Amino acid sequence: MSTTKTISAQLRGVITQKNNGAFTVSTPTGSRNCPLTARLRRESGGELAVGDEVSVDAAGQIDALLPRRNWISRRSAAPMPGAHTHEQLIAANLDQVVPVFAAANPRLAWHLLDRYLVSAESAEIPALVVITKFDLAAGRPEADEIEQVAAEYRALGYPVLLTSTLDGSGLEAFRAALHGKRSLLVGKSGVGKTSLLNALEPGLGLRVQATNAVTGKGRHTTTAATLLPLTAGGAVIDTPGIREFGLWDVDGADLAWFFPEMRPHLDRCRFGLDCRHAEEPGCAVRKAVTDGLISPYRYQSYLKLRYDP
Amino acid sequence: MTTIPFAQRTYSRSKGQQDTFGDFTCLHCGRLVQSHELLSGVRNRNHCPHCLSSRHLDLYAAGDRLAACKGRMQPVALTLKHDGNKYRRNSGELMLVHICDECGKLSINRIAADDDNERILRVFAASQRLDPDTQAALTHAGITPLEAWQKELVQRRLWGGR
Ligand SMILES: Nc1nc2c(ncn2[C@@H]2O[C@H](COP(=O)(O)OP(=O)(O)OP(=O)(O)O)[C@@H](O)[C@H]2O)c(=O)[nH]1
Ligand SMILES: [Mg+2]
Ligand SMILES: [Zn+2]
Ligand SMILES: [Zn+2]
Ligand SMILES: [Zn+2]
Numbered sequence: 001m002s003t004t005k006t007i008s009a010q011l012r013g014v015i016t017q018k019n020n021g022a023f024t025v026s027t028p029t030g031s032r033n034c035p036l037t038a039r040l041r042r043e044s045g046g047e048l049a050v051g052d053e054v055s056v057d058a059a060g061q062i063d064a065l066l067p068r069r070n071w072i073s074r075r076s077a078a079p080m081p082g083a084h085t086h087e088q089l090i091a092a093n094l095d096q097v098v099p100v101f102a103a104a105n106p107r108l109a110w111h112l113l114d115r116y117l118v119s120a121e122s123a124e125i126p127a128l129v130v131i132t133k134f135d136l137a138a139g140r141p142e143a144d145e146i147e148q149v150a151a152e153y154r155a156l157g158y159p160v161l162l163t164s165t166l167d168g169s170g171l172e173a174f175r176a177a178l179h180g181k182r183s184l185l186v187g188k189s190g191v192g193k194t195s196l197l198n199a200l201e202p203g204l205g206l207r208v209q210a211t212n213a214v215t216g217k218g219r220h221t222t223t224a225a226t227l228l229p230l231t232a233g234g235a236v237i238d239t240p241g242i243r244e245f246g247l248w249d250v251d252g253a254d255l256a257w258f259f260p261e262m263r264p265h266l267d268r269c270r271f272g273l274d275c276r277h278a279e280e281p282g283c284a285v286r287k288a289v290t291d292g293l294i295s296p297y298r299y300q301s302y303l304k305l306r307y308d309p
Numbered sequence: 310m311t312t313i314p315f316a317q318r319t320y321s322r323s324k325g326q327q328d329t330f331g332d333f334t335c336l337h338c339g340r341l342v343q344s345h346e347l348l349s350g351v352r353n354r355n356h357c358p359h360c361l362s363s364r365h366l367d368l369y370a371a372g373d374r375l376a377a378c379k380g381r382m383q384p385v386a387l388t389l390k391h392d393g394n395k396y397r398r399n400s401g402e403l404m405l406v407h408i409c410d411e412c413g414k415l416s417i418n419r420i421a422a423d424d425d426n427e428r429i430l431r432v433f434a435a436s437q438r439l440d441p442d443t444q445a446a447l448t449h450a451g452i453t454p455l456e457a458w459q460k461e462l463v464q465r466r467l468w469g470g471r
Contacts, residue, residue: 290376
């Protein structure tokens, strides 16, 4: 086999979209739609994701996947209760994960945020939290709650931006936070992920759609994860709204480590590393919660994820 | 007690963490507790009908399950639920007052249909000689424990109608 020779003929690129078994690959000579070689399809099981770096052979087929520096995946939704779940790769080679929540429409669910943050922690990727549609909360009691909870997450080391594409607030900070990085936007349908990108890069003109007037739920407008380069440098991956975000490959015994505020307490439990921080006497994590050092909501998220990852 | 610097969030407990946990074994007396509403007559059973113990699971509101303490809550006294959130003598529903062994949190709970009445009477008897700390905690919380002279009222509430 003349491996060296074929490599020289190869073109390097980044997957920007996945479409029915083939992939859009952005290469120095332009974007093209590439299937996998039969060999790679066999070897990889077709599991390539947006953000993956690949090489394309002379026939225009993806023939190799370059090593990933990191990736985010979730547990696939089980088609029926008890059915098998598998790893669902969302994107690879990221600089930050951006969980997006709306201040309203759809209703803000803080406990889901902790799922995303744990997932980012376990992948060792920094997270940036964005609350959209802040105009809908402004002047209402919800705004105070959001400001306060945002401050709690900032104290944990997660930047939180409060934005509105309607009045433009927070957008400059958002632009600055994305600059020069590759960011993955994740969140429920209708929270305004795509609208944020349109506001940032008016030229994109991506499709957005109003949420259901009664339920506030989104209509699953974005249908494929897509990597979009930013003119100022960096890129954003817009994704379809996710209904459930199950943790994949996060060991229960490691879970507390992915809550940064729990780390300083983990070696002080009476049962040491065997402590599940649930019912055990002498648990330092529980003590830190009752002492007001750890948010009871974050602790409850921990317990919830422990039993229902 | 420590103050909690965290904002109270508008939130609803997610699926899988509902108010009923199904039948369970009491951690304190080891007996089986059946959760069915038909037996208890209450929506959220929050203490064992046999030993009347409960656990410190709630933080801001009944059923929120946000407390990390999880200590044993022992029944220490009886009181009357007057209206809204006032607990005064003479009128109102008979309630059990629990106190947490671990952190001293007080809570006031409805009596279930299948709670052990004799045991409730024993709590009432013991509550006539409360230790000063518990006494002070009750006073501080504005809870008036029922006194010896109200024994007849207690018996009437437990055995004879409402
Ligand atoms: N009031 C208000 N509405 C907004 C804001 N941002 C987005 N919206 C509206 O929210 C709706 C949904 O926005 P999208 O950008 O399509 O949401 P999405 O998260 O991309 O949804 P999916 O593609 O389905 O995952 C649209 O009607 C937007 O106009 C905002 O800041 N304020
Ligand atoms: Mg979208
Ligand atoms: Zn512990
Ligand atoms: Zn019991
Ligand atoms: Zn307690």
